[in-house]
Amino acid sequence: MAKNGSGKSQATSTAGRSGAAGAAKVKSARLKTAASRTRTAGREQAASITPRPAKRLVSEKAERFTESVIREMTRQAQLHGAMNLAQGFPDFAAPAELKRAAQQAIENDVNQYAITWGAKNLRQAIARQAKTWQGMEVDPEKNVTVCCGSTEAMIASLLAVTNPGDEIVCFEPYYENYGPDAILSGARPRFVSLRPPANGTGEWTFDEGDLRRAFNRHTKAIIVNTPNNPTGKVFTGAELQLIAELCQQHNALAITDEIYEHIVYDGAEHISMARLDGMSERTITINGISKTYSVTGWRVGWAIAPALLSNAIRKVHDFLTVGAPAPLQEAAAMGLSLPQTYYEELAQGYRRRRDRLHAALTEAGFKAYMPRGAYYMMTDIRSFGFADDLSFTRHLVKEIGIAAVPGSSFYSESGQGAQQVRFAFCKKDATLQEAARRLSQLGKKRN
Numbered sequence: 041m042a043k044n045g046s047g048k049s050q051a052t053s054t055a056g057r058s059g060a061a062g063a064a065k066v067k068s069a070r071l072k073t074a075a076s077r078t079r080t081a082g083r084e085q086a087a088s089i090t091p092r093p094a095k096r097l098v099s100e101k102a103e104r105f106t107e108s109v110i111r112e113m114t115r116q117a118q119l120h121g122a123m124n125l126a127q128g129f130p131d132f133a134a135p136a137e138l139k140r141a142a143q144q145a146i147e148n149d150v151n152q153y154a155i156t157w158g159a160k161n162l163r164q165a166i167a168r169q170a171k172t173w174q175g176m177e178v179d180p181e182k183n184v185t186v187c188c189g190s191t192e193a194m195i196a197s198l199l200a201v202t203n204p205g206d207e208i209v210c211f212e213p214y215y216e217n218y219g220p221d222a223i224l225s226g227a228r229p230r231f232v233s234l235r236p237p238a239n240g241t242g243e244w245t246f247d248e249g250d251l252r253r254a255f256n257r258h259t260k261a262i263i264v265n266t267p268n269n270p271t272g273k274v275f276t277g278a279e280l281q282l283i284a285e286l287c288q289q290h291n292a293l294a295i296t297d298e299i300y301e302h303i304v305y306d307g308a309e310h311i312s313m314a315r316l317d318g319m320s321e322r323t324i325t326i327n328g329i330s331k332t333y334s335v336t337g338w339r340v341g342w343a344i345a346p347a348l349l350s351n352a353i354r355k356v357h358d359f360l361t362v363g364a365p366a367p368l369q370e371a372a373a374m375g376l377s378l379p380q381t382y383y384e385e386l387a388q389g390y391r392r393r394r395d396r397l398h399a400a401l402t403e404a405g406f407k408a409y410m411p412r413g414a415y416y417m418m419t420d421i422r423s424f425g426f427a428d429d430l431s432f433t434r435h436l437v438k439e440i441g442i443a444a445v446p447g448s449s450f451y452s453e454s455g456q457g458a459q460q461v462r463f464a465f466c467k468k469d470a471t472l473q474e475a476a477r478r479l480s481q482l483g484k485k486r487n
């Protein structure tokens with residue numbers, strides 16, 4: 041198995057191991073091996089007609105990961121006319137008042153660049169809500185950078201704080217962007233395993249010793265995603281406290297992805313790392329409107345950070361994208377003013393969908409891990425007897441008409457997650473009902 045710069049084994053591209061050809065082929069991982077990078081570079085050089093000194097036209101960084109498996113599964117769903125339970129975007133309408141606010145902003149000619157780090161009223165709304173929801177003291181003039189989604193907030197933050205040789209600690213399975221984000225920012229990822237609960241209804245946990253060993257003098261930051269994609273884990277106060285102690289001990293930052301802040305179940309409480317003693321000065325809190333307001337296509341997110349870090353993030357953000365869409369920032373400010381009942385109904389709606397999908401998956405023969413937050417369900421597919429997650433998801437999309445995400449795409453090493461598959465339940469009741477019907481065919485259509 042190939043090693044990456046951190047000395048950890050990297051996931052291999054599984055195009056070969058899957059043996060699949062043509063349209064239904066699904067790659068399992070984004071972090072590529074050195075061998076496959078050399079093969080690609082060799083083919084490009086052979087194809088050159090004029091004999092010139094060999095030059096790599098594609099950067100080494102870009103060769104170290106593949107395209108997103110999750111977004112690839114969306115294309116597979118379209119190709120096979122399957123239902124998309126792969127990518128995390130709702131198939132139901134966004135709040136009407138939010139859409140009206142966006143239309144109104146365009147009508148009012150809020151159509152030019154906003155201030156690069158975010159329209160003033162949106163930054164004020166973000167600061168106000170951070171205080172209301174998490175008791176955070178946020179200065180909208182100094183601490184907030186509005187970005188093109190939390191995706192950009194994460195990469196802008198990493199680019200703003202990392203130097204070559206820095207290490208980024210990350211729990212795995214992890215949201216697939218973090219691996220390429222670390223590579224693009226020149227840092228080395230170090231992964232700490234989250235272990236699934238034995239019985240399906242318990243919590244995903246990590247070993248304290250593993251976490252302690254992951255921190256060292258090279259550690260620049262830890263990425264904490266809570267509520268978590270793909271596991272549905274909501275980190276507890278005690279777990280966050282341990283992470284905070286390690287950050288302080290090793291003078292490291294916490295970069296928290298809290299995009300599912302309002303989607304929690306069964307009394308689970310979302311706690312922002314920045315709330316913990318001594319952490320506001322070393323935490324970058326990332327969030328956005330995609331999930332809370334069902335507008336994943338709008339691309340508005342933000343990073344809240346101490347002034348020193350905010351200045352660096354703002355500079356990187358300015359040269360990456362200049363700014364997030366101005367009229368949609370206006371609408372986002374309106375969204376952040378919705379009453380508390382909006383958030384209660386949001387969580388209730390997702391709990392209903394979660395329970396529906398859990399019942400359908402369990403009925404169909406999956407071991408489905410009950411999430412405490414976010415809108416995904418990780419499952420164990422061992423009972424179906426498929427060689428791996430890729431052959432299973434291929435069968436699922438082609439024969440059953442449901443696209444899901446192969447579990448291995450959330451891990452750094454090949455083989456991990458090979459008997460896991462993730463489903464998204466941010467869908468209408470009718471969609472989930474039809475998904476349940478199709479899933480019930482699984483046993484029958486096994487080839």
Ligand code: PLP
Nearest residue numbers: 128189190191215269328330341
């Ligand atoms: N962070 C996590 C954990 C996600 O699951 C997703 C989307 O699925 C994102 C970030 C992307 O957020 P945005 O749309 O704000 O870029």
